[in-house]
Amino acid sequence: MRIYDIIHKKREGGELSQAEIQWLISGVTAGTIPDYQLSALLMAIFFRGMTREETVNLTMEMARSGDMADLSPISGVKVDKHSTGGVGDKTSLIVGPIAAACGVRIAKMSGRGLGHTGGTVDKLESIPGLSMDIPRERFFQIVRETGIAIVGQSGSLCPADKKLYALRDVTATVESLPLIAASVMSKKLAAGTDAILLDVKMGSGAFMKTLDEARELARLMVDTGNGAGRRTAALITDMDMPLGRNIGNALEVAEAVEVLRGRGEERLTELCRQLAAGMVVLAGLAEDNAQALEQVDRALGSGEAFRTLCRMVEAQGGDSSCLEEPEKLPVAPVCREVFMPESGYIAGLNAEACGLAAMELGAGRETKDDSIDYGAGIILLKSKGDSAGKGEPIARLYSETEERCRRGAERLLGGLGITKERPQKEPLILERIGI
Numbered sequence: 358m359r360i361y362d363i364i365h366k367k368r369e370g371g372e373l374s375q376a377e378i379q380w381l382i383s384g385v386t387a388g389t390i391p392d393y394q395l396s397a398l399l400m401a402i403f404f405r406g407m408t409r410e411e412t413v414n415l416t417m418e419m420a421r422s423g424d425m426a427d428l429s430p431i432s433g434v435k436v437d438k439h440s441t442g443g444v445g446d447k448t449s450l451i452v453g454p455i456a457a458a459c460g461v462r463i464a465k466m467s468g469r470g471l472g473h474t475g476g477t478v479d480k481l482e483s484i485p486g487l488s489m490d491i492p493r494e495r496f497f498q499i500v501r502e503t504g505i506a507i508v509g510q511s512g513s514l515c516p517a518d519k520k521l522y523a524l525r526d527v528t529a530t531v532e533s534l535p536l537i538a539a540s541v542m543s544k545k546l547a548a549g550t551d552a553i554l555l556d557v558k559m560g561s562g563a564f565m566k567t568l569d570e571a572r573e574l575a576r577l578m579v580d581t582g583n584g585a586g587r588r589t590a591a592l593i594t595d596m597d598m599p600l601g602r603n604i605g606n607a608l609e610v611a612e613a614v615e616v617l618r619g620r621g622e623e624r625l626t627e628l629c630r631q632l633a634a635g636m637v638v639l640a641g642l643a644e645d646n647a648q649a650l651e652q653v654d655r656a657l658g659s660g661e662a663f664r665t666l667c668r669m670v671e672a673q674g675g676d677s678s679c680l681e682e683p684e685k686l687p688v689a690p691v692c693r694e695v696f697m698p699e700s701g702y703i704a705g706l707n708a709e710a711c712g713l714a715a716m717e718l719g720a721g722r723e724t725k726d727d728s729i730d731y732g733a734g735i736i737l738l739k740s741k742g743d744s745a746g747k748g749e750p751i752a753r754l755y756s757e758t759e760e761r762c763r764r765g766a767e768r769l770l771g772g773l774g775i776t777k778e779r780p781q782k783e784p785l786i787l788e789r790i791g792i
């Protein structure tokens with residue numbers, strides 16, 4: 358086979374056979390196909406798309422390109438939750454412990470943040486002492502003992518995705534439905550869980566800007582997961598505004614604790630209740646969503662979900678007293694407020710602009726080798742539909758320097774929409790697929 362012929366076929370809108378996809382992914386993994394030809398192929402896929410069969414074949418080949426985790430030494434149903442990426446999305450820190458407190462087993466492998474979206478690994482590493490690099494046997498032991506462990510994704514999981522994602526990132530080919538579906542689902546399949554709940558984000562801060570696109574992506578991923586023998590379902594949820602109030606690693610841990618202690622922001626809490634309930638249903642521990650929500654509310658109300666997070670943090674070497682007293686978490690030295698430029702209602706605070714502001718403050722990384730400031734970030738003081746007078750503070754920024762705060766404020770204000778009429782709030786859960 359020749360890569361030239363595969364590029365040509367896709368450029369003309371043809372359908373790649375299973376043999377061609379298999380040959381392609383083994384070449385990607387072995388590093389025998391030059392980047393310039395892979396980039397051309399990615400662009401052809403971006404414009405021509407892929408059929409469902411091609412997408413499933415691509416996913417399976419990418420999943421098999423490295424180690425396939427075997428979680429069978431852990432008894433019980435292992436369920437994973439995956440979000441397609443957002444700003445201020447700390448749900449993994451919340452729904453994992455809630456679901457674990459309800460009896461679901463969570464053996465989760467997470468990634469770092471890149472660009473304007475954050476990653477669970479960075480958030481957890483802001484807890485002093487906590488390790489995300491845990492040997493396999495110890496990882497299993499922690500899940501058996503506490504119900505949950507979250508570790509960094511091993512370097513040998515899905516090497517083909519690593520290579521293709523890095524190329525997509527620099528060739529403007531990230532926002533392709535089949536490529537996103539194959540990238541997400543190959544990692545989930547390789548990570549070995551029995552069931553997968555997808556949180557497909559839609560809105561200004563997400564890859565999917567419309568409900569139609571989000572629905573197509575969700576259906577594609579649900580079909581792929583189910584086709585591979587893993588029970589898979591999806592919620593499509595709003596990501597026009599950042600999720601919750603806090604953006605930035607330690608700040609997001611502190612907000613996760615607020616939710617687990619029953620004092621969380623309303624929309625974030627509601628999303629976490631629904632996601633955790635979905636995981637309980639997928640694990641077969643409740644007949645339906647209503648019954649699962651009762652279990653979720655008991656786990657939250659009794660404090661068991663919070664204690665589960667504390668036990669996981671301790672087991673992974675972290676200082677859980679930082680969860681009891683979040684003021685012990687790292688905090689950047691300079692704090693500045695951002696003020697409302699004119700009176701009115703907050704019509705929107707673009708999630709991507711907030712993510713980029715957090716990056717300016719030092720909370721994110723532009724390239725994978727950048728270091729991050731765990732104590733940097735944003736606390737939003739207003740949300741969509743709130744009114745504010747001119748000069749009223751709408752956000753608090755934390756950073757290492759005044760200059761970074763100034764740049765962060767500029768970015769944040771660039772994403773702020775103000776209206777004279779009170780705007781409608783979008784529903785949080787836009788659609789459910791398979792649950």
Ligand code: URA
Pocket residue numbers: 441442522531536537538540541
């Ligand atoms: N998240 C992934 O892991 N891959 C994508 O392509 C997009 C989001």
